[in-house]
Amino acid sequence: MGHIQITPSILNADFARLGEEVARIPSADWVHVDVMDNHFVPNLTFGPTMVEALARSSSVPLDAHLMIEDADRNALEYVEAGCGSVTFHVEAAKAPVRLAREIRAAGARASMALKPATPIEPYEDMLSELDMVLIMTVEPGFGGQRFLDLCLPKIRRARALMDKHGVETWLQVDGGVSLETIERCAEAGADVFVAGSAVYSAADPDKMVTALRETATAAQQR
Numbered sequence: 296m297g298h299i300q301i302t303p304s305i306l307n308a309d310f311a312r313l314g315e316e317v318a319r320i321p322s323a324d325w326v327h328v329d330v331m332d333n334h335f336v337p338n339l340t341f342g343p344t345m346v347e348a349l350a351r352s353s354s355v356p357l358d359a360h361l362m363i364e365d366a367d368r369n370a371l372e373y374v375e376a377g378c379g380s381v382t383f384h385v386e387a388a389k390a391p392v393r394l395a396r397e398i399r400a401a402g403a404r405a406s407m408a409l410k411p412a413t414p415i416e417p418y419e420d421m422l423s424e425l426d427m428v429l430i431m432t433v434e435p436g437f438g439g440q441r442f443l444d445l446c447l448p449k450i451r452r453a454r455a456l457m458d459k460h461g462v463e464t465w466l467q468v469d470g471g472v473s474l475e476t477i478e479r480c481a482e483a484g485a486d487v488f489v490a491g492s493a494v495y496s497a498a499d500p501d502k503m504v505t506a507l508r509e510t511a512t513a514a515q516q517r
């Protein structure tokens with residue numbers, strides 16, 4: 296398992312001041328940018344032009360979470376926009392192995408996301424093609440939803456498969472992660488944690504990043 300990393304999502308930040316909002320979390324390992332196209336999910340956020348501007352203004356690298364249809368055709372735009380990690384949804388990719396290879400070849404970390412009802416087992420043989428697997432712990436589309444405990448067994452199974460294959464793939468969780476739920480995820484084997492509303496509703500977002508990291512690190516070492 297890798298060291299604990301915290302990647303705040305700006306989904307619930309003030310979109311009119313995104314540069315300043317990102318500057319409020321200097322301790323973050325990554326900034327998680329949720330790209331939504333109103334087709335793959337019933338919500339619309341921003342596209343590559345906005346992400347490119349954010350990448351230029353941020354001292355923290357960007358972790359793009361693409362909730363878009365036709366990921367095969369559009370994912371590389373986010374590598375070009377300057378994201379250090381690009382996550383596509385397997386439900387939206389026609390050729391996930393080819394896409395992961397293309398993302399890596401273009402110079403970013405390649406990551407694949409699974410919605411709550413999508414199993415990890417069919418993708419066991421492609422773990423070595425991936426730098427990260429993202430297990431959604433809410434239905435994608437909106438911030439501020441309740442954490443789905445039913446996803447915890449899948450986190451455990453994903454960690455077991457990664458151990459079995461001896462891969463260095465990171466295991467990210469996204470959705471409803473807070474000081475209350477992060478321990479369960481870390482104990483199940485996750486090592487990269489997205490937290491949106493928990494961070495941006497805190498009085499001091501950067502202190503919340505540190506508190507989340509400490510809580511997860513303690514749970515991982517148990």
Ligand SMILES: O=C(CO)[C@H](O)[C@H](O)COP(=O)(O)O
Nearest residue numbers: 435436438439470471491492
């Ligand atoms: O991908 C997402 C939603 O589809 C967001 O990253 C996620 O929901 C973060 O927000 P919160 O921590 O408030 O759940």
Ligand SMILES: [Fe+2]
Nearest residue numbers: 304329360469
């Ligand atoms: Fe996300």
